[in-house]
Amino acid sequence: MSEIDRVRWHCRRGMLELDLVLSRFMDAVYGALAESDRVAFSKLLEYPDNDLWDLVSARAEPEDLDVFEILKQVRAVAPKRAAG
Amino acid sequence: MGIPVRTFDAVVVGAGGAGLRAALQLAEADLRVAVLTKVFPTRSHTVAAQGGVAASLGNSEEDHWHWHMYDTVKGSDWLGDQDAIEFMCRKANEVVIELEHFGMPFDRTESGKIYQRPFGGHMSNFGEKPVSRACAAADRTGHAMLHALYQRNVRVHTQFFVEWMALDLIRDAEGAVLGVTAMEMETGEVCIFQSKATLFATGGSGRMYYSSTNAFINTGDGLGMTARAGLPIQDMEFFQFHPTGVYGAGILITEGVRGEGGVLRNASGERFMERYAPNAKDLASRDVVSRAMATEIKEGRGCGPNKDHVLLDLSHLDPKVIMQRLPGIREISMQFAGADPIKEPIPVVPTAHYQMGGIPTNYTGRVVAPRNGNPDAVVPGFYAAGECACASVHGANRLGTNSLLDLLVFGKAAGESVVEDIKALPKSPKDLPKDAADYSLARLARLDGQANGEGVHEVQLALRRAMQDHCGVFRFPDMLKQGVDKIMEVAGRVGRTEIKDKSKVFNTARIEALELDNLVEAAKATMVCAATRQESRGAQAREDFPERDDANWLKHTLWYRDGNRVDFRPVHLKPLTVETIELKKRVY
Numbered sequence: 294m295s296e297i298d299r300v301r302w303h304c305r306r307g308m309l310e311l312d313l314v315l316s317r318f319m320d321a322v323y324g325a326l327a328e329s330d331r332v333a334f335s336k337l338l339e340y341p342d343n344d345l346w347d348l349v350s351a352r353a354e355p356e357d358l359d360v361f362e363i364l365k366q367v368r369a370v371a372p373k374r375a376a377g
Numbered sequence: 378m379g380i381p382v383r384t385f386d387a388v389v390v391g392a393g394g395a396g397l398r399a400a401l402q403l404a405e406a407d408l409r410v411a412v413l414t415k416v417f418p419t420r421s422h423t424v425a426a427q428g429g430v431a432a433s434l435g436n437s438e439e440d441h442w443h444w445h446m447y448d449t450v451k452g453s454d455w456l457g458d459q460d461a462i463e464f465m466c467r468k469a470n471e472v473v474i475e476l477e478h479f480g481m482p483f484d485r486t487e488s489g490k491i492y493q494r495p496f497g498g499h500m501s502n503f504g505e506k507p508v509s510r511a512c513a514a515a516d517r518t519g520h521a522m523l524h525a526l527y528q529r530n531v532r533v534h535t536q537f538f539v540e541w542m543a544l545d546l547i548r549d550a551e552g553a554v555l556g557v558t559a560m561e562m563e564t565g566e567v568c569i570f571q572s573k574a575t576l577f578a579t580g581g582s583g584r585m586y587y588s589s590t591n592a593f594i595n596t597g598d599g600l601g602m603t604a605r606a607g608l609p610i611q612d613m614e615f616f617q618f619h620p621t622g623v624y625g626a627g628i629l630i631t632e633g634v635r636g637e638g639g640v641l642r643n644a645s646g647e648r649f650m651e652r653y654a655p656n657a658k659d660l661a662s663r664d665v666v667s668r669a670m671a672t673e674i675k676e677g678r679g680c681g682p683n684k685d686h687v688l689l690d691l692s693h694l695d696p697k698v699i700m701q702r703l704p705g706i707r708e709i710s711m712q713f714a715g716a717d718p719i720k721e722p723i724p725v726v727p728t729a730h731y732q733m734g735g736i737p738t739n740y741t742g743r744v745v746a747p748r749n750g751n752p753d754a755v756v757p758g759f760y761a762a763g764e765c766a767c768a769s770v771h772g773a774n775r776l777g778t779n780s781l782l783d784l785l786v787f788g789k790a791a792g793e794s795v796v797e798d799i800k801a802l803p804k805s806p807k808d809l810p811k812d813a814a815d816y817s818l819a820r821l822a823r824l825d826g827q828a829n830g831e832g833v834h835e836v837q838l839a840l841r842r843a844m845q846d847h848c849g850v851f852r853f854p855d856m857l858k859q860g861v862d863k864i865m866e867v868a869g870r871v872g873r874t875e876i877k878d879k880s881k882v883f884n885t886a887r888i889e890a891l892e893l894d895n896l897v898e899a900a901k902a903t904m905v906c907a908a909t910r911q912e913s914r915g916a917q918a919r920e921d922f923p924e925r926d927d928a929n930w931l932k933h934t935l936w937y938r939d940g941n942r943v944d945f946r947p948v949h950l951k952p953l954t955v956e957t958i959e960l961k962k963r964v965y
Contacts, residue, residue, distance in 0.1 A: 295882040302540070302562065302885055305416050305593055307393075307424030307523075309627055312593045313713060342424045343520045350708060 297323065300331070303338045310346055318370050333363040380558075380814045381568045384806060385411045385536075387795050388556055388572040390543045390599060393421030394519065395763025395784035395791075396578030397526035398472075399742075402792025404533040408799065411570055413541045413559050415594055415888075418527050419520075422580055422592045423784070426519030428496060429511035430476075430781035432469035436490040437509045440501060442466040443955060445510065447503045449779060450958045453772025454915035454925065456612070456933070458949035459957060461740035461768040465779075465786045467953075472785040473512055481525040482514050498776040498965070511778045518781060542888060543598065544817040546575065546606040546759075547809065552748075554758035555807055557602070558817040562888060565881030567821065569814055573806050574758055574795040577603070577736060577744075578788065581764040582899035583616075586729035587838075587845035589627045590619065599765040601895025603736050604902065605816075608746050608756060609935035609944065611767040612734035613899065614906035615916045617775055618850040620667040622728025624686035626713035630725060634706055635659045637698060639691045641670065642722065643678040649687075664850075667727045668918060671851035680724065685846070688722035727850040733775055733916065734902075735767035737935065737946065740953075742766070742791025747935070752946040760795055762787040769933065772948075773915020823872075824890055830875025833890045840867045840893070840900055848904045854921040857908040864897075864904045865941070871897045902936035909943045910934060915963075927960055 300323065304315035315338075326334065337360045340348065347353035348364055355361055389400045392414035403410040414421070433440040445466040450457055477483055477491065484492040493509040501508035514521035530537075540562040547555045547569065556571040582597025583589040600610050621630040635641075640659050643649045653669040654661035661669075670687050679685050691699055696719045699707055703718075710716050710723045737745050738761050739753060748754035763784040770783055847860025871893055876886040912926035913919050933946040950957050 295880065295884075298883040298885045302416075302883065302888075305420070307416075307420045307422045307519075307592055307594075309425070309590060309592045310713075313626055313628075316593075341520065341524070342420060343517050350712070 300335060300338070303335070306342050306345075308342045308346055311342060311349070314349055314367065314370065318367050321370055322366060330363055330366075333360055336360055337363055337367070380818075381566075382571050382809070383411070383568060384571045385409045386572060386799055387411075387574040387576060388413065388570045389576045389578060390557060391421070391578035391580060391763070391765070392418035392537065393578060393580055393763060393784070394423040394522055394526065394781065395788040396576075397523065397530055398785055398788030399576050399578060399762055399792040400535045401526060401530050401533065402789050403795055404530065404535040406796040408796065411536050411538055411572070413538045413543050413557070413570065415540065415542050417539055418537065419523050421523060422595055423519045423523050423781075425592065426781055427516045429494070429513035429518050429778045430473060430522070430785065431496070431499060431510050431776070431778040432473040432512055432782065433466065433510060434470055434473065434491060434493060434512070436486060436493050438501070440508055440510060442469065444501055444503060444508070445469065445499070446952070446955070447958055448498055448500050449770060449776060451504065451961070451963055452498050452774055452776040452779075453770070454774055454963050455772065455927070455931065455960050456615070456769070456914060456948060457772030458740070458769050459952040460949045461770050463952040463955060464740040464790070465768075465770050465782060468786045468790075469782055472782070472789060476522065476525060476785065479525045479529045482521055483512055484514060496777045499778070522781065542891060543602060544820070544891065546602050547813045548606055549807060549810055552756065553807065554756060555809055555813070558814050562883055565884060565887070567814060567817060569809065571806055571809055573799050573802050574760060576760040576762065576791055576795060577765055578761070578763045578784075579765045581732040582896060583729050583732060585841060585844045585896055585900040585903065586849075587841040588622050588624065588726045588728040590622060590629055590728055590730045591627070596892035596896045597765075597899035598892065598895045599736060599761065600902070601898040604898040604936075604938040607937070607939060608744070609737065609937050610735060610899070610902050611737040611933050611935050611946070612769060612773075612906070613732070613902040613936060614910050614934065615733035615771075615773045616729055616903065617731040617733065617916050618667055618727045619730050620663055620670060620727050621689060621725040623709065623713045624724035624726045627728050628709050628713045629728065630689060630706055630709065630723060632663070634689065634691065634703060637691075637702055638694050639689050641666070642688045642690050643673045644680045644684065645678065649673050649678070664918065667850040670727055671849055674726075675853060675856070686724045686726040689725045690722040691718040692720060692722060731775055731780060732764055733767070733769070733771040733773065735765050736761040737933070738762070738766050738768050738787070738791070740768055740790065741794045742787050743794050747944065747946060760791040762791040773917060820894065824874065824876060824887065825879050827873060827875040830873040831870055833874050833876065833886065833893055836867065836870045836874055837893050837896070839870065840864070840897060843867055844900055844903065848907050850918065852907055852917065852919045854919070857904070860904050861908050864901055868897050868901060898938060901938070901941065905941060906934040906936055906943060
């Protein structure tokens, strides 16, 4: 539990866009990830906020191939319709 | 007592722009400084600031700090303190050039000077015509600023405590601040940070609104700690809103969308802006559009099952126009509303962005609170800067690019004040009261022991809904009255939150419960002061009191947690060296 909590906290960012997308990913996908994908996700979280947002919103592609696959999964998480 | 005590000369809480700028000043003076931060410093919300930082460098055309001062006083709707505004505008060039020397990659002119661009509300020659005053690093000014300041701090060995959450201020019987209690997230352990100076740079409390542009970390932690320590918070009724944030997410949709022909519609599909602004329609000014949206929602013409938003419709536009001119907007709408604007409208709602109020300080960054008839009495050992503080330079309304300037100028000034004050103090810090940590420990014990309580997310949602519905961009008397009761009811529920997971290690549920304890204090202050202030000024727009009322309300509100009480302080109308900028109607 605490490891997931730690990763979830590292999804707390300075930009709201990232807070929303990353928390969506944590809720929908992270629990079922293989260990290697979890490592890759943690690596992705090391990117500075603006660079990470460019990657997530597909305005940039990563140079680091280790994060390439996990990034595809983050991009693919469907938006949640606002409740209400 | 058994609680570990760490002793420093100064403790800074928060590591965004203001905290980093202050810490740098302290570390360069060879003080032992600890910086506590919930997240890694470069992930602070300052990173989201895009526009730039204002300074009258005059690199592309003539400019003067006095003109900048005039714009800021006018922007504040005369609620800003003119001594603090003069101080900020005079210091702007110095702090921006310093930042350049720290390695900030400002955009440049062909001749190598810092490039400057125009920004809303910034004018030359006392309001005559727009002037280029904003210095930027592309659209990443905040990001670049944080990185430059962080690197500089690393160089001077500032000690960071990353993923630590401050819990409460420690004050002695005379009211002096002696440090904070804090919790390390990794272990859940509580520790006392004893210090001669405590400097808050904890940012804003924008998460109190259901629709907010603020990152999740902006929970008003400094405001909560200040209020619980018996000190007032000031002018919280003034919150800046954007008219069109994506409903349920808060991401902004630029006004350019309406410029390209996007129109706002209510639940029956009516283009309602035609009724409110027959000429400008959807292109009316930001406040007019926001008030119209709020009126539609209040009168039951909002969309969705809760009738709590309106629609921004672009579907009548040629898809090519949307693809070519508004690609970013389409991406945002699909990503955060699940709606492709080519086919369906974007749900939008007025969205909270920036808190003008905060912990009252003077222009040197020292926290003040009325005592023995002195409205400006300094609280010994306590300092604040940035969005959490209220110097007050933004008054009732902030100009764009003045927030990054605020955190640089007052981060530095507060740091300098600490250095100066510590010189006059004895070598060893004051003794801590025996019960220094008891209050925090009792709060934690309450949370761990709570049975039959409510979930944190449920209560947090109720808080955010109450603020959005009752204390939004346009304020109605009946809604405010009910809102005060509602937020007090929510506050009762905040006192009974329950967490299922009681583990010590990285327990994010506990952290979120503690954040809610802080957010609710900021929310109460905002609601109660909005209900108290019977006028419209800057960001406070009341349906029942549509005009500014200088005879009765040219004063700061101070909210005290004890007794849920509101008091007042005079506005400083006298600048440091120049003549007072006389009251006028604020028209552009």
